[in-house]
Amino acid sequence: MRILSIASCLAGAALFATASLAVAVAEDNEAGVPLTPKEAVGAWTVSSGGQDLCVLTLGAAHTVKAASSCGDVLPAAPTGWQPTSDGMQLTGSGGQPVLAFHRWSNSLFVSHRASGVDVQLRRNG
Structure with a gap:
């Protein structure tokens, strides 16, 4: 017993x-949750093909500052960001979408491109 x-x-x-x-x-x-301004604030690394390409600083007021060019992975220089239903997207000077990212975790967003090469946006630190 x-x-x-x-x-x-x-x-x-x-x-x-x-x-x-x-x-x-x-x-x-x-995963699948929109990015909030509070979560967005800070430095994020853009990488593709296993290489870090540039660092973007996201602001609470939906602003984006790029320290350098991200190369060909971003069709235009992002100037802003906005939440989407399952993550976030970077936007250009006229507010047009530059690249959308799906949220995978608190610190990782991934964009699947038609070319088959994924672009990752990863929180620094």
Whole structure:
């Protein structure tokens, strides 16, 4: 009887630990959620093909500052950003979309391009 009681306690502890881990993972995984201004503020690295290309600084007022050119991965220099239903998009001077990103986590956004080369936007730090 005592062994059965110990086994029940261990099973309960394992179930609690698994549930706690699931909550912790869910808090870090914001896949498919729009980017908020508070989350956006700061430096983000644009990379593609395993290489970092440039750093963009996103502002709470939906502004974007680029430290240098991002090369061919961005069809135009971004001047702003806006949330989308599942992430965010960079916009040009007239507000036109430059490149849309799907949110994969709190600090990673990915854009799938027709060429097959993905572009990543990753929070610095």
